[in-house]
Amino acid sequence: MVDIGLKPVEPYSFVATTRRLVRSEKALYRVRDGQFLRVLRIQGRPIPVEIGWESGQVRVQTTVELGTREREILARLIRRMFSLDVDLGPFYEHMKKESPLAPIIEERKGLHFVLDPSLYECLIKTVISQQLNLSFAGRLVYRLVELAGETIRYGDEELPVFPTPEQVARLDYEDLQKLQFNRRKAEYVIDLSRQVADGELDLEGLQSLSDRQVVEKLVALRGVGRWTAECLLLFGMGRPDLLPAADIGVRNAVKKAFELDGQPTEAEVREWGEGWTPWRSYVTFYLWDYLTEG
Template sequence: MPLPLNPVQIAAAREALVILDPALVPAHVQTPAFDWRLRRGGFEGLFHMIVDQQVSVASAAAIWARVETGLAGEVTPERVLATDIDVLRGFGLSIQKATYGHEIALAQVEGRIDFNHLERLSDEEAIARLVAIKGVGKWTAETFLMFCEGRQDVFPGGDIALQEAIRWADGATLRPTGKQAWARAEIWSPHRSVAAHLLWGWYGAVKRGEVALEDRPA
């Protein structure tokens, strides 16, 4: 698995990004240094990411703790498949997320995806393998590759926060669509993952009232 960038490498990538695209200067200036948002990878990492979706941070942490306890600390494809859907639901999962857990586990066991050697695939190939699993959308696949695999040139253009930050950076009236955001991000290659981190950091700072947008659409 590729190692995530260290702070020095992230700083260098940020400097490269503002040279590639001066529209990112406000985000760069207003966003402090940040670390790579690294999460556990493999089957457990993807299952955890699915569990976390569409619930609060606190709720996600509580549910995942129950999942780990219920599986006796063995969050493996084999253990999940051996656990009935209703039992998984008893840990706090919705029937949909419990089913997706089984689907991801089945994909690994059947060899449709190999989490142990996913780094051998290109970004495009890895995304294709991931989205072929029921319950795994493109945004999930891209963020998994970024946060759990440490990939450096992935951009989840379907993310609403990133789309809004792009709108601010470009001084645009309308938020770009996912397709437009992916196209907009091409100029940031090979640093698209750092660009995503930067725009998320900027978006969060603006929404928390820590920095103000000047001369940009509200």
Template sequence: MTAAAAARGSPCDRELALEPRAPFALELTAWALRRRAHNAIDCWDGRVYRRALALGDEAVAVSVAQTGPICDPRLAVTLSGVHLDKGAEATARRGLDRLLGLTVDLSGFAAMAAGDPLLARLTGRLRGLKPPRFPTVFEALVNGIACQQLSITVGIHLLGRLTAAYGRPVPKDPDELRAFPGPTDLASVTLAELNHMGFSAAKARTILEAAAAIAGGELDLESLERLDDRTAVEGLTRLYGVGRWTAEYVLLRGLGRLHVFPGDDVGARNKLKRFFDIERPLDYEGIEQLLARWHPYAGVIYFHLLLDSLTAAGLVAAGSTAPAPG
């Protein structure tokens, strides 16, 4: 970026090269974030993953393409924004590491699958999937709240409306990307406004009360990183409208606790029953017992079941994760 461009407030690009821990498949990992084709926050065009990240007070567009094979992955990254100094680049690197699970080591899980034909049947077609994490714990919390007692399809619509209305825009972005709104972005939003978007009164209250508490310095969700699972769940469930399912969802998708499988997730429970051909009813304790043999990778199985369902729906072509030429 030139000094003149910064002075004019003109968008500019910065190129990065990243080397994820192998194996890595960008398409699979992007879809673990995307979940549905109408997701306008996590964008995938068949080759490039795009998203807006909030870096300080600015929204920056991040474009990621895989240029090396699954077994020797390379990522070409373009940052697009106004104030892209070395600090912004370092922050973006850390954000992408978290978002795409670039340094997550799943060698223990791979070894477990190699000795377990049942697990191998699930993982073999999804080689290179890494467990993603939302950029902030707040975003994970709002995702969980939006999808409470609703289909993922409806939840993704709600999250898209929230971001379109209150997310910070990337200057002059061709796709009009916006960063997911943070607590301060929602400080002046009213319950009526979220109701109008389709959020229930209870969900709107949960989101806005959490946002206000964080913005006011009364709540620090990122500090949950330092707590054990039980204490973190207890802290989360003290928030209005947050139950065990949402808390465990945050542990997995916000804190990266890969041993956590949100056992109250009806959709995930049904996927588990279908894939492993289980006819008996499965309750929370039954899921814990079933997944105990694959400890500490219950959350990794959660992501694989999600991608398996997306593959069955024709959204992801398992095995077609080689990088595009050029």
């Protein structure tokens, strides 16, 4: 049994941070007795892990034997995914003067991003989610995983494994259309996967670029617009200062928080957001949570 304890930078709320997983990540996470089960690829090998909270630490367990190098990679991956090294103290101080957002943020103290384990997974899930409600997007993600991926037995559970670019690249557009993907989205998902599999699209190479450079490179790809690029920066890379002001959810949350008569424009949200720099990603995330839970 591999058992790793990872202490986060405080303040950190595991309950608040994992709420989105319970609500909208059902395709890849299983929740059992407060533990989150999912499969992660460690050096290309699918490893089923349990992720929970105990004695002020994120606890990661697996019954799979791991070498020293694999344990280190797993620990680093969980620290990145669950934002364990992100210090939100300066964010909370910065936003105290931002009425009426200050109480919304204070109520969610300790809420962090949970990032996708790979930029490829994040990109494909985001492309699938374009212009769809969360529920239907989640069903399409599940169908893609079921069709192209595999399963790993872990105790009494059959856990899904998010497919590799190569696995998705082998599909035909009609395979996804049979699963209720429209033709255009089927083409986007498969064509992007083929570009990654063939080495034409180096997603990991984007990590060294600025936010602006990442957006410029991604929007040049068929099927990727600004919203998709910004979501990759948010949920794939954890960049702290993104504001997807065109997002309907963000604009609805701003309307609700500021008690506006109508939905603000993208330009108006961006103008307000100037005062939230350099933490606009977290303001965005807290507003999404406020709209859903508030």
